[in-house]
Amino acid sequence: MDRAGGNIALKEFLYKIADDLLILGHRNSEWTGIGPLLEEDIAFSSMAQDKIGQSLALYQLLHELGEEDPDKVAFMRKAGEFRNCQLVELPIAEYEFSLVRHFLFDHSIFLRFQELSNSSYHPLAMVAKKLVGELRYHVLHANTFTKKLGTATEESIRRMQAALDEAIPYSLGIFEPSPYEQELIDMGIFSGERLLCQTWEQEVMNIIRQTSLKMPDIDRDQAKTGGRSGIHTEYLQLLLDEMSEVFKLDPGAEW
Amino acid sequence: MIVMAFESLDPRIKRWNLSLQRNEEYQSADLDQLPTYEVFLQMRDGKAYEHAGIVHAATADMAFVFAKEQFSRRYTCTGMWVVLSERVWVTDCMELEENVYDHIVDTSINADGPQEEYEIFHLMKRGKQHKHAGTVGTTGHQQAILQAKTQFDDGTPVLNIWTAKKADISATDAEDQVIWSTLKDKTHREVISYRAGDRLKAFKERQNG
Amino acid sequence: MYGGGNIFEATKFDNLTQEDPVKLDEFEARIARGEKIEPSDWMPALYRKQLIRMIEQHANSEIIGALPEGTWITRAPGFKRKMALMAKVQDEVGHAQLLYSAAETLGKSREQMMQDLINGRSKYSNIFNYPAFTWADSTIISWLVDAGAIVNQLANSKGSYGPYCRALERICAEESFHLKYGHHAVIHLATGSKIQREMVQDALNRWWPPMMHFFGPPDRISVHTEVLTKWKVKMATNDECRQQFLDMYVPKIWELELTVPDPNLKKNEQTRQWEYTEPDWEEFIRVINGDGPCNKERLAVRRNAEERGRWVRQALLTPEAKYVTPLA
Numbered sequence: 001m002d003r004a005g006g007n008i009a010l011k012e013f014l015y016k017i018a019d020d021l022l023i024l025g026h027r028n029s030e031w032t033g034i035g036p037l038l039e040e041d042i043a044f045s046s047m048a049q050d051k052i053g054q055s056l057a058l059y060q061l062l063h064e065l066g067e068e069d070p071d072k073v074a075f076m077r078k079a080g081e082f083r084n085c086q087l088v089e090l091p092i093a094e095y096e097f098s099l100v101r102h103f104l105f106d107h108s109i110f111l112r113f114q115e116l117s118n119s120s121y122h123p124l125a126m127v128a129k130k131l132v133g134e135l136r137y138h139v140l141h142a143n144t145f146t147k148k149l150g151t152a153t154e155e156s157i158r159r160m161q162a163a164l165d166e167a168i169p170y171s172l173g174i175f176e177p178s179p180y181e182q183e184l185i186d187m188g189i190f191s192g193e194r195l196l197c198q199t200w201e202q203e204v205m206n207i208i209r210q211t212s213l214k215m216p217d218i219d220r221d222q223a224k225t226g227g228r229s230g231i232h233t234e235y236l237q238l239l240l241d242e243m244s245e246v247f248k249l250d251p252g253a254e255w
Numbered sequence: 256m257i258v259m260a261f262e263s264l265d266p267r268i269k270r271w272n273l274s275l276q277r278n279e280e281y282q283s284a285d286l287d288q289l290p291t292y293e294v295f296l297q298m299r300d301g302k303a304y305e306h307a308g309i310v311h312a313a314t315a316d317m318a319f320v321f322a323k324e325q326f327s328r329r330y331t332c333t334g335m336w337v338v339l340s341e342r343v344w345v346t347d348c349m350e351l352e353e354n355v356y357d358h359i360v361d362t363s364i365n366a367d368g369p370q371e372e373y374e375i376f377h378l379m380k381r382g383k384q385h386k387h388a389g390t391v392g393t394t395g396h397q398q399a400i401l402q403a404k405t406q407f408d409d410g411t412p413v414l415n416i417w418t419a420k421k422a423d424i425s426a427t428d429a430e431d432q433v434i435w436s437t438l439k440d441k442t443h444r445e446v447i448s449y450r451a452g453d454r455l456k457a458f459k460e461r462q463n464g
Numbered sequence: 465m466y467g468g469g470n471i472f473e474a475t476k477f478d479n480l481t482q483e484d485p486v487k488l489d490e491f492e493a494r495i496a497r498g499e500k501i502e503p504s505d506w507m508p509a510l511y512r513k514q515l516i517r518m519i520e521q522h523a524n525s526e527i528i529g530a531l532p533e534g535t536w537i538t539r540a541p542g543f544k545r546k547m548a549l550m551a552k553v554q555d556e557v558g559h560a561q562l563l564y565s566a567a568e569t570l571g572k573s574r575e576q577m578m579q580d581l582i583n584g585r586s587k588y589s590n591i592f593n594y595p596a597f598t599w600a601d602s603t604i605i606s607w608l609v610d611a612g613a614i615v616n617q618l619a620n621s622k623g624s625y626g627p628y629c630r631a632l633e634r635i636c637a638e639e640s641f642h643l644k645y646g647h648h649a650v651i652h653l654a655t656g657s658k659i660q661r662e663m664v665q666d667a668l669n670r671w672w673p674p675m676m677h678f679f680g681p682p683d684r685i686s687v688h689t690e691v692l693t694k695w696k697v698k699m700a701t702n703d704e705c706r707q708q709f710l711d712m713y714v715p716k717i718w719e720l721e722l723t724v725p726d727p728n729l730k731k732n733e734q735t736r737q738w739e740y741t742e743p744d745w746e747e748f749i750r751v752i753n754g755d756g757p758c759n760k761e762r763l764a765v766r767r768n769a770e771e772r773g774r775w776v777r778q779a780l781l782t783p784e785a786k787y788v789t790p791l792a
Contacts, residue, residue, distance in 0.1 A: 029537055029546075030267045032553050033530035034765065036773020037289075037780070038561040038574075039310050039321035045554040046324045049547055053441070056543050071542045091270070095776055133436040140434075141320050148313060149779050156779035242266050246599040247541035253657045255541040255599075255649075263761060264595055265535035273768055275760045281582040281767050283575040288787040289780055291568075308631075309565050309790045311574065313780035325558055329638070341788045348502045350494055382500035382626045385792065415502070417791065443547040449644035451651040455719070458655040462721060 009180030010121060011065055012083065013189060016228055017112070018058035019084035020174070022074055023236070024105060025051030026243060030092050043141060047102070050134050057127045064123065075247040079237040085227040087170035089236040093163075096156075099149065100163035103142040103207070104171040108200050110135040115196070120188030143207050150211025157212045164208075165216045172223030175200070292318035293343060294326055295376075295387065297334035304336055304387040306376065315339075315425035323434065329445075331438045335427045342423040344396040348381070348415045355416055356408040362397055371420055373399035375407060378415035385417050396420075480691075483508045495696050500626040503569040503792060514697055516570045517586070519628055523563035524581045524588035528762050529609075530556040532592055536602040548645045552606060555638050562634055566627040568790050582767045589613075590748060591674045593756030600653055600660075600667035607646030608671065611713050612678045614639050615705050624696035627792055647716070654720035668717070669725045676726075676743040679706040685745070710738040 028048035035041030059070035067073060087105060092098050113135055116128035149156040175197035178184065185192045208215055226232070247255065263269045289311040295304040307326040312318035318337040327335065349355045370392050376385040391402040399418045407413075442448045480488065487506050494501065501507060530553050537553060540546040564574045580586040591609055596602050617639065621632040653664035680686065680702040692698040711731075717724060728741045751759070 026538065029550050032537055032550055033527075033534040033557055034267070034769040035557075036769070036776040037311070038527075038557055038564070039312065039325060040776070041557045042328075042554055042561065043321055043324040045550060045557070046328060049441075049443070049550050049554070050437075052543065052547055052550070053443070056547075074543065075541070095773065130437060130440075133433040137320075137323065137434040144314075144316050144320050148317065149776070152779035153775075155775050159775065242538050244541075245539045246536075249541075249599075250657050250659050253660055254652055255545055255656075255660075263535075263765075264597060265531070266538060267534075268761070268765055271765075271768060273761075273764050275764050277764070277767065281579060281770070283579045283770075288573050288575050289777065290782075290787050291565075291790045293791060306792060308562060308634075308792075309568075310561075313782055317780070325561060328554075328558070340790050341786060343791060345504065345791060348504050350499060351497075378502075381502055382629050384630065415504075443544070444551045444641055446641050446644045448544075449548075449641070449648035451648045454655055455651055458651075458721075459719070 007065065009178070009183045009187070010189060011062060011067065012178060012180060013184055014058050014062050014065075014124070016083040016085075016178070017109075018055045018062065019082045020088050020105070021051045021055035021058070021109070023082070023084045023239065024088040024101075025049070025055060026239065027088060027090075027092055028098065028102065031095075031098065036095050044098075044102075047106075047138050047141065050138065054131050054134075057131065061123050061127065071247070072251075075244040076251060077240075079232050079240055080230045082230065082232065082236060082240075083228055084232075084236075085170070085173040085176065086224050086233055087167065087173055087227075089227075089233060089239055090170065091235060094159070096149070096159040096163040097167065099142070099145055100160060100167050101171075102138075103146045104167055104204065105174065106135065106138045106142050107203050108171070108174050108196070110139045111196060111199055111203065112190070115190055119190055124189070146207055146213075147210050150208070150213045160211075161213050164213055168216050168218050169222050170224045172197070172218065172220070173225045173227055176223070176225040176228045178228060289313060291340045292322070292337040293340055294318070294322040295336040295338075296326060296332050298330065298332055300333045302333075304334065306384040306386075309340065310337070312337075319425060319427070327435060327438070329438070329441070331435050333432055333435075336424050338419050338424045343417050343419045344400075346400065346416045348378070349412070350381070350414070352412045353414070354408070354410070354412040356404045356413055359400055359404055361401060366394055366398055368394040370394060371422065373402075373418050374421055374424060375399065375403040376417040377407070377413045378417075379411070379413060381414060385415070390421065480508060480510065492694065495624045495694075500629060501624050502626045503789070510691070511695055511697070512570050514692060515625055515628070516567050516572050518697060519563055519567040519570075519625075520572070520577050520580075521587050521589075523560050523567060523577065524586060525592065526556045526560035526563060527581075528588045528592045528766065530560075531762055531765060532594070532596040532758075533602050533605055535596045536599055539599065541599065545649065548649075549602065549606075552642050552645060555642065559631075559635050559638070562631040563628075565790060566625075566631040569627045569792065571789055573787065578766075578770060582763055582770065584754065584763065587752065588762075589678070590752045590756070591678050592762060593751050593759045594671070594674050595757050597670070598663050598667055600650075600663035601671065603646060603649035603653060603664065604667045604671045605646075606642060607650045608675055608713060609678070610639060610642045610646055612675065612705075612709050614643060615709050615712075616679070616700075619700035619705065622696070623699050630792070651720065654722055665722055668722055672725050673743060673747075676706075676740065677745075677748045679703075679709065681745050681748065682742075707738055710740070714738070 025048045028044060032045040035044055056070055059073050063069055087101060113128040113132045117125055117132055119125040150160050175193040177193045181192055184190060205215060291309040291311055293309055294307045296307045297304045310318050310321040310325055312321050315337055319335060322335060322337055346355050373391050373393060373396065375388045375391060377388045378385045388407045391399050391406060393399050393402045396418050400416055488508060491507060533549065534553050537549050540549045564577055567577060568574060596605060617632055617636055621629055621636060623629060650664060653660040683701045683703045686702055689698050714724065726741050728739060731738050
């Protein structure tokens with residue numbers, strides 16, 4: 001399927017994934033040069049660049065569907081227009097939070113892109129197929145670190161557990177269903193947030209089980225949702241102000 | 256003396272609320288030093304693995320994760336090996352056109368024992384990197400070098416040999432190659448993305464016109 | 465990125481008479497032939513010491529150098545600049561890793577080097593003690609400071625120590641993108657809107673004096689380093705590097721119709737040498753000894769990064785694993 005019927009549903013779908021990737025890539029880039037270990041600093045930065053690159057690929061798909069060019073879309077929208085989940089806009093905090101967020105989110109995006117490789121919307125399937133390989137590395141990195149830090153010392157376990165407790169309610173917000181959910185499923189774009197969430201939980205538990213960490217007992221209704229409809233924490237507008245500070249000095253200019 | 260409040264120009268650093276005034280010296284607790292792994296890369300299928308450098312890491316898995324980004328950020332590879340520096344045996348380093356194989360003393364040291372595979376790496380010129388020469392099956396690292404002499408010494412001077420047990424080397428496999436699949440698209444790290452010749456030319460024409 | 469500067473301590477107090485004369489001769493003959501020294505070779509204590517110091521300072525410059533440009537990572541305008549700057553600063557961290565690794569082959573651990581840096585016992589390129597006030601500052605750094613570093617690195621890549629040469633080979637390959645990116649970004653500002661032009665001219669005005677300090681004091685007042693030159697540790701003089709830089713880059717600055725804040729800057733067509741207002745070497749000494757605008761911040765940030773990361777490194781330590789000096 002090349003011509004997108006249900007354009008609004010598809011665009012909203014693309015926006016939320018692109019926004020997730022842009023905001024998280026931006027957050028993770030904050031560690032460049034100030035990470036806990038040189039080798040890890042380098043690896044984390046590569047993954048942040050990958051995510052920004054992935055968001056760009058999706059904004060380009062949106063541009064082909066009639067949206068503005070990627071720079072405008074990324075640098076000029078206000079917080080209320082962004083469709084990312086709240087998890088990705090939270091500050092980087094200490095390294096355990098950033099790692100746990102990377103672990104939880106990257107599993108979801110890896111699964112999502114694997115599925116999207118077979119999407120009925122052909123341009124999206126092409127992009128997903130291409131990017132799935134690099135996400136395999138991101139998940140490998142996340143698993144390696146979660147397993148190590150989730151078992152190593154009393155301090156590392158304590159920090160990782162606290163981060164997990166804080167991040168889980170927000171990570172459920174990744175799977176907040178869209179009002180166009182059924183339409184997307186019917187069109188064959190993808191198989192829906194609910195199924196994705198279930199698979200994600202299994203993958204995440206597989207790794208957690210190999211550590212001394214415990215998944216917090218979270219009810220579905222404790223999930224921090226709202227991001228998908230433009231309801232964000234105060235952190236997002238601050239992030240966007242910072243991100244667009246130079247761009248807005250002269251939005252028409254070529255930088 | 257007025258102490259100025261410290262405000263960084265970097266918004267990330269501003270959020271840290273750093274203090275500039277620290278009275279105690281910084282001490283690395285026990286100089287916590289991670290072990291190092293030697294990293295070897297295969298640039299194309301069929302080519303010999305070549306030494307690239309080291310990473311500090313806790314385990315072989317982590318060494319691989321780190322080495323992938325530190326040593327193959329730009330150029331596509333088909334394979335990567337990592338081995339603890341501690342598990343690599345090295346010979347003396349020769350100079351000029353001397354061949355280290357001419358100086359190997361035949362010995363029966365560790366001639367008994369179970370057979371294992373050892374990888375042999377040659378340094379052909381000082382300043383270059385070690386390259387994989389091949390594999391020998393034998394009972395110990397001394398024997399490995401003796402065996403390498405019979406198999407790989409063709410008279411061309413080899414300046415230095417490294418050897419390590421194959422079992423100590425962690426290697427990627429064919430299905431891992433997918434992690435390098437998007438490397439060629441990372442044009443933002445390539446010189447080719449930063450051509451401004453036309454822009455400069457147009458500017459000069461405007462200034463002169 | 466690394467320039468010259470006040471790195472070599474007086475070598476006249478270091479005693480070579482304690483070294484085995486036969487071994488010393490062989491060592492020097494090897495170097496004179498153009499052969500590299502590898503980690504397992506015999507080397508005089510002075511060679512080892514000066515090399516550690518030089519490579520360490522270079523590594524320090526990379527990790528500290530990541531900070532002024534890092535200031536603008538979160539605010540880079542547009543996708544292209546955002547990803548480019550992230551990649552560039554990442555490379556600098558990568559170069560620090562390569563260089564610390566090279567120094568480790570000489571017997572000093574990375575943690576010890578980090579400790580010495582944070583406690584002010586070892587130095588880094590002075591230019592990073594200055595503030596990056598605007599986006600244009602980051603582009604000037606990416607262009608001109610990298611250009612200076614490349615002049616220095618190309619010279620050093622012909623030096624005698626194998627591991628350092630191998631690291632520099634990798635570094636030089638990656639730096640080519642840095643230079644192109646920096647130039648590309650400056651060209652866009654200089655040929656862009658009024659706001660952009662003013663920003664970049666302003667940044668150039670502020671960074672020119674530190675750039676003239678970058679290669680270190682003039683040869684006539686520098687510390688004598690004959691033995692280091694003989695041993696191919698120091699490969700080019702400060703003045704030689706500075707002249708090369710001016711020759712390559714002043715014309716490129718002028719073709720953008722930017723002005724260099726030195727009315728005396730010109731190339732003498734007879735001597736083929738660039739003439740310029742003598743930089744303030746007193747300021748250079750003051751800043752390199754701790755009294756610059758950003759010295760305290762740079763080290764405080766490095767220290768903070770290490771302290772915040774300690775729990776991670778400690779969690780990665782495994783009791784059975786033993787650290788040994790890396791091989792090459």
